[in-house]
Amino acid sequence: MTLNVGVIGVGMIGQDHIRRLTQVLSGARVVAVTDVDLNRAKAVAGELAGARIHENGQDLIGDDDVDAVIVASWGPTHEEYVLACIAAGKQVFCEKPLATTREACERILDAETKAGRRLVMVGFMRRYDDGYRAMKDTIARGDIGAPLMFHSAHRNATVPGHYVSDMIVNDTCVHDVDIARFLLDTEIVAARVVKPRRNSNAADHLTDPLFLLFETADGAIVDVEASINIQFGYDIRGEVVGESGTVELAESAAVLVKRAGGYAGRIPEDWRERFVRAYDRELQEWVDAATAGRSTGPSSWDGYAATVVCDSALAALRSGERVEVSLREQPELYR
Ligand SMILES: NC(=O)c1ccc[n+]([C@@H]2O[C@H](COP(=O)([O-])OP(=O)(O)OC[C@H]3O[C@@H](n4cnc5c(N)ncnc54)[C@H](O)[C@@H]3O)[C@@H](O)[C@H]2O)c1
Missing domain, CATH: 3.40.50.720 (NAD(P)-binding Rossmann-like Domain)
Incomplete structure (x- = not known):
């Protein structure tokens, strides 16, 4: 059919x-x-x-x-x-x-x-990416013990002219929020956002980079570095630190070329290439x-949780304070 x-x-x-x-x-x-x-x-x-x-x-x-x-x-x-x-x-x-x-x-x-x-x-x-799936399998098998921290980095070479600072959270880091919930299999309960020194490559209206810090329901910590004018390409990094080991995304290049005393691999241009x-x-x-x-796949509940977490992160960005995430009780349909 x-x-x-x-x-x-x-x-x-x-x-x-x-x-x-x-x-x-x-x-x-x-x-x-x-x-x-x-x-x-x-x-x-x-x-x-x-x-x-x-x-x-x-x-x-x-x-x-x-x-x-x-x-x-x-x-x-x-x-x-x-x-x-x-x-x-x-x-x-x-x-x-x-x-x-x-x-x-x-x-x-x-x-x-x-x-x-x-x-x-x-x-x-991202939940369909080979790398993240292998990370999740590693955690689920217990190979690194209980997960304690997830370090994520989301780096874009540049962003289009209509891009505004809220989009760093709502459009860009929303993917890191979802993959954190997926990998750690828990909800995010609080958010903080700090602003590192500004990247001088960023347009004046952009707060770039940002560093987001989340707490999960079972006490793990998720940090997300968002850099949206990193120039060199689209670079996605992720590492989970467990009680007895770590698991991280490998470089995404299909091959490494070694020559003249150095080695190199292709960095994707953007998310279409990286996640094709x-x-x-x-x-x-x-x-x-x-x-x-x-x-x-990702359900309405996952979409809801991501939106609410991003709202809290935006409130944290504006206030400079820790902001709690409050989700309604999860309906049976999504358990
Ligand atoms: N999963 C991902 O990685 C990913 C990547 C890019 C975009 N997106 C999402 O996809 C959506 C579209 O993004 P895009 O980059 O293609 O934007 P876009 O602006 O290129 O395309 C959006 C299209 O929707 C049309 N449109 C707007 N309002 C409409 C309406 N009421 N009815 C019918 N059509 C309407 C616009 O005319 C436009 O053609 C956004 O929600 C964006 O966040 C997701």
């Missing part, structure tokens, strides 16, 4: 997911697209055999020919489309963030809980699960 997918929002990542579905993965075809920029939707549909263009996301979700939906529009629009998919009983892959406010995420949790089954997967692709296989695996697993009428 082939899964008929409708895509809402065909900007950068929407188009990348369409490329994936049509050229890389198996078991799905894109039958409908929509975008507030209808010309963009038309241009994208023109490259796809037989894809319909809908005037808006609600019409696309209501299309009987659409089995499942990808939401890749701007963050503040996600809630409306995810709620409509839940109401229609359709599986939905929602790019992060699930929604931009705690209240919006809670409305999604309420709707999905009421529906009585999981319908939402959130696009936290993770994105492929993420979406293939969603297609397979949706085809079987199941849900998989």
Whole structure:
């Protein structure tokens, strides 16, 4: 069986997911697209055999020919489309963030809980990266003892002109927050943020770098270095320190070249290059699960927790104080 997918929002990542579905993965075809920029939707549909263009996301979700939906529009629009998919009983892959406010995420949790089954997967692709999966397996086997600390670094060469300081937390470090919860298998309960000396390569309106410090429910510490103008490439680092060992991400270069008294390997240009296989695996697993009428991967609860933790980190950035994270009680559906 082939899964008929409708895509809402065909900007950068929407188009990348369409490329994936049509050229890389198996078991799905894109039958409908929509975008507030209808010309963009038309241009994208023109490259796809037989894809319909809908005037808006609600019409696309209501299309009987659409089995499942990808939401890749701007963050503040996600809630409306995810709620409509839940109401229609359709599986939905929602790019992060699930929604931009705690209240919006809670409305999604309420709707999905009421529906009585999981319908939402959130696009936290790091969980599908070979390196992070191997780290999680190492921790789960008990090879390094109980985890005590997770050091994460998220370094971007540069950021686009529309990027503002809040995005360091909401758009960039949200991935570190999610992977910390995934690796350590616990919730984050408090946040602090400190500002190192400014990087002179950063635009004047940016507070770069930032150092985020989180406490988990079982007393572990997570630190995240966010550097968004590091110049040399896209560099993702991660190390978990356990009671009797450590596990860390290896360099991501496929090969190392040794010559002339030195050695070198390629550093990815950006997240698309670094996580290309993770994105492929993420979406293939969603297609397979949706085809079987199941849900998989990061849930609405994971999307909710990430949004609430980032809100606390932003409050900590503004106040300079330690800010507690308060999550509602986890519904049975997500346990
Ligand atoms: N998982 C990841 O690593 C990752 C990476 C990049 C982006 N994202 C997320 O994907 C989403 C899109 O990001 P992007 O970089 O592709 O942005 P983008 O601006 O390139 O594309 C967004 C598209 O959505 C359209 N749009 C806006 N409002 C809409 C609405 N109400 N209905 C239909 N279409 C609408 C815009 O016209 C645009 O074409 C964001 O939520 C972003 O955070 C996730």
